[in-house]
Amino acid sequence: MGKVLTLLVLRVLMNLLLIGWISLWIIKPTTLWIQSWRQAEDIIRHTFFSYYGLSFAVFSFPPIALSIIGLIYLSLLPLYNRSTRGGKSVDFNVSRPAIINSFIGIVSCFEIIALLLFLLFLAWTFYARVSNDFNKLTPIKTMNLELWQLKYFRVATRFGLLAEACLSLLLFPVLRGLSMFRLLNIQFAASVRYHVWLGNGLIFFSLVHGGSTLFIWTITHHIEEEIWKWQRTGRIYVAGVISLVTGLLMWVTSLPQIRRKKFEVFYYTHHLYILFLVSFLFHAGDRHFYWILPGVFLFGLDKTLRIVQSQSESCVLSARLFSCKAIELVLPKHLRLNYVPSSFIFVNIPLISQFQWHPFSITSSSSVDKHTLSVMMKCEGRWTDSVYKIVEEAANSDKNINNMTIRVEGPYGPASAYFLRYDTLFLVAGGIGITPFLSILQELACENRLKSPKRVQLVFAVRTFQDINMLIPISSMLFTPIHNLSLKIKVFVTQEKKHSNGPTTLQDFLAQSQVQSIHLGTEEDYSRFPILGPDSFRWLATLVLITVLMFLGLLIGLCHFFIPSEHKNHSHSMKLAASGEMKTAKEKVPSWVPDLVIIVSYFIAIATGGLAATILKWRRQNREAPRMSKEEVKPEERNFTELIPIAHVEEHEIHIGERPEFQEILSEFGKNLRGWSSIGVLACGPESMKEAVASMCRQRSQCFGVEDSRRSHKKMNLSFHSLNFNL
Incomplete structure (x- = not known):
């Protein structure tokens, strides 16, 4: 009960911080806020914190505090089993697909609401600023502008504020270890497109802002004078x-x-x-930069932590070569490293390239494989072809490539196993898009939770018969009864025809698959080179707090050293004010001095955080890893069991020369459901396939409606989730 209450309090605090920061942006362009803020600056200017401490505390700290509390929340979340099934009677459908377009992709109802609110905020900001400017138009002394030119110049200036708003959010979607989108179960691959949208808006508003300003300077013949000016202030x-x-x-x-x-x-x-x-x-200037500092600060720290983690080297223990030009790599991991199915890692192999990092979905489950982690890659590029050739040469010759060095960053994934809350899962995979589902299916096969999916339908579309080999990692569970789980697979081979003397069942196809296993590591490598994974959420929260306090201390200290402080010699300042000769501290020094102070404070604070992370990583690596038994050292042998026909197992289907009709498959699947059922529809593969699945979900559900399981005439409540296997 105490943990539940703690999570509730943390959630309330996060909501209050988010609402407060958004409210600041909304009231920022109002005259009331401008006047109140100037009064607050006048009051605090004579204190130790001065205006820079106040600006950081009001504008920059709330999102950083939200990140710290969010990390603490995530650290407590696994201790509290939130993965409950869809037993709620009411389900709000804001996450359903609303817009499906090949240009912008699949946009959910929630994303439409968020986008409209953001556009409304931009319109309000622009209107409030421009209307206030037009009411107080004053000619620019150094430029003789006509009325329309002056108005156009003010409009161009205010477009810069819209670019600033986009920039303030631009870096949040590309955070990995410190990602706040994990609180919404939005994975990194999905949040990247928010970065793209904000980047497009930033460039558009910046282009209007800069282009219009240059246009006014050009027609008034001031461009050469203004563009190269490095003025002392302003x-x-x-x-x-x-x-x-x-x-x-x-x-x-x-x-x-x-x-x-x-x-x-x-x-x-x-x-x-x-x-x-x-x-x-x-x-x-520094006053505007405090608004975008939270994203810049968290991104810099996140980038530093990723660099520290990526310097650790591991090795490839074994590999499997599939006839479909796919390869599975088995890597050692620490016993305490757990991850949610559908997570992914970034991989670097120095033997091929020192700088190229590629993301791959994890195909194993940490609940099943305690000491290893597996990824599968399809050879469709130069880098993956190189990996395949290296392992193939080692298998076909006496070439010794023991201790094949590999660097890993991650794993990254959702905060919780969201798919466990559904009664039923409808999985759609295309080609190598099967990889995240291999992890999910292994997790379901070993779960003993009462509240987890009981029925799973997997639709797997491939081009050739050889691509079916990618199901081999889960072959042992396909033809063995699994307690409390009904699994049925429909395989569609789209570009080949049925052979008269060829195999006819999925079991026959997998039994005849050509798979070559190569052992590259030794038993000692499991304890010498385990993948440790990212730091714990609690340590990350502590590190963010230490770094931000370091930054604030440096900011205030350096500003007091380089910028004359007005709380000193206050009586002397009052005398100067009486004579009209007083200047503020901001006016006594060039405007770029506070900017340099921010830069120096930022880099020192981030470097301190990186040093602390390096020390922690060094301590973790020097701890003795637990020794493993012979059975644990060779987990891949578990998947090479003989495929013996067993009764009372779901009959899987293979359709040759056909493409899947998702509407028909779902309708047939729904006939076997008893009563009302919440269905999680997960799709991973080509964009056209995901769009077809999303269209099916949109037709069978309302976007902003509310469905009641006790009154709805529908047997199925569909929730669509799109998984990406490339970035």
């Missing part, structure tokens, strides 16, 4: 130009036409974000 326009150019360069190289064909160009160009953020700071 906006630094050349920094704005640099920020705009670097932003455009990152945006162009991130277009799908370039990113998919020239990924390295996209990846390395995106590192210009450092120059972009520094230029933005010098252009907009």
Whole structure:
């Protein structure tokens, strides 16, 4: 009961912080807030914290505090079994697919609501600022502008605030270890598109802001004078130009036409974000930067922690080569490393490339394989082809590649096993998209929970017969009765025809599959090179708190050292004020000095966090890993059992030369359901296939309606989840 109450209190605190931060953004453009904030700055200017401490506490700290509390919440969440089945009588359908388009993908009702609210906020901010500017129009002394030019210049300036709003949220979706989207069970691969949407908005508003400003300078013949000016106070326009150019360069190289064909160009160009953020700071000033600092701060710390983790080396214990040009790698992991099914890792093999990292779904379950972790990859590119060739050469020759070094970052995944809350699962996989479902099915086979799915329908679409081999990791559970779980598989081979003398059942296909197993590691490698995984949530929360306190201390200390503090010699300042000669501390030093203080404080604080993470990793690596038995050292042998026909097992189907008709399959599946059932529909594969599954779910459910299980005439309540196997 105490844990439940603690989780409830933490959830309330997170909601209050989120509502408070959003409220600040809403009231920010109002005259009342502007006047109140100026009064607050005047009051605190003579104190130890000054305006920079106040700005950080009000604008920057709430999202960081939300992250800290969220990490504590996630650390307690596994201790409290939240994975309950869909026994609730009422289900709000805001997560159902609403818009299905090949250009923007699958957009849920919840995402539409969030997008509309964000656009409404942008419209309110723009209207409030522009209307206030038009009511107080004053000519610019250094530029002789006509009325329309002056109004247009003010409008262009306010577009910069819209770009600032997009920038404040831009980096949150690409956090991994410190991701707050995990609280909503939104995985990293799904949240990346929010980063894309915000990035498009940022570039659009920045282009209007910068382009319109340059246009006004051009027609008034002030462009050469203004663009290169590095004034002592106020906006630094050349920094704005640099920020705009670097932003455009990152945006162009991130277009799908370039990113998919020239990924390295996209990846390395995106590192210009450092120059972009520094230029933005010098252009907009420190007061505006405090609004976007939370995302920048958490992203910098998250990036540092990922770099620290990725430096640890592990090894490949064994591999399996499939005839469909797929390969499964088995890696050692620490006994305490647990992950949720459908999680993924980033993999780097220095033998192929020192810099290329590729994401792969985990195919094993930490509930089954206590000491190993498996990933499967399909050879469809140069990097994966190289991995396949290295292992194939080792299998076909006497070449010794023991201790094949590999670096791993992750695992990353949802905070809880969300699929356990459904009565039934309807899984749709296309090709290599089967990989996250291999982990889910193994988890279901070993679960003893009373509240977990009892019926599972897997629809697996492949191009050739050889692709069916990818089911071999779960072959032992396909033809063996599983307690309290009914599993049925429909396999569709779309690009081949049935052979007269060939196998006819799934069991025959798997029995004739050509799979080659190669052992690359030794028993000692399990304890020498285990994958430790990310740091615990509690340690991450502590690290964020330590780092943010370090940053705040450095910020205040350096500002007091480099910026004359007004609470000193206050009586002397009062005399100067009486004579009209007093200047604020902000006016006594160049405006870029506080910007430099922020940069120095930021990098020192992040470096301190990285040092603490490195020390912790070193301590974890030096702890003696538990020794394992001979059976545990070779877990892959468990999946190579003979496929003996067993009675009372679901008959799996193979359809050759056909494509799956999801409506028909679901209707047939629904006939066997008793009463009302909540169904989790999970799809992973090509975008066209996921869009077809989403369309089926949209037709069978309302978007914003509320369904009552006691009154609804429908037997099925569908909840759609899209899983990505590529980024």
